[in-house]
Amino acid sequence: MTAQGSESKNTPLDFVLHKKHITPMKTAVVHSRIQPEIKQQAEEILHRLGLSPTEAIRMFYTQITLRNGLPFEVSIPNAETVKALEDSRNSRNLEQFKSTDELFKSWDA
Secondary structure, eight states: OOTTSOOOOOOHHHHHHTSTTOOSSOOOOOOOOOOHHHHHHHHHHHHHHTOOHHHHHHHHHHHHHHHTSOSSOOOOOOHHHHHHHHHHHTTOSOOOOSSHHHHHHHHHO
16 A cells, blocks of 8 residues: 555556566667558457557567467367368358257257
């Protein structure tokens, strides 16, 4: 508690910035090439989230250091998943339902 009786609120970023291996000073540059379509789509999503590309990259690198690895699972899909994705992209073998209830009922069959 502070002298005024309210608690000091630290954000997760405050915790990270006070770690010895991470400094708040921006002294390094990351340069990367990416397909223009992917860059545009990602930046549109980041904009909706209120983040700049630089902030997103900083968050990604911070999560890598905190987790000592990638902050998400990376795997190669099995043959069944690959086929389902290809079918979906090509509008093959798709089932349509009028409601979520109808969809859920189909799982019981």
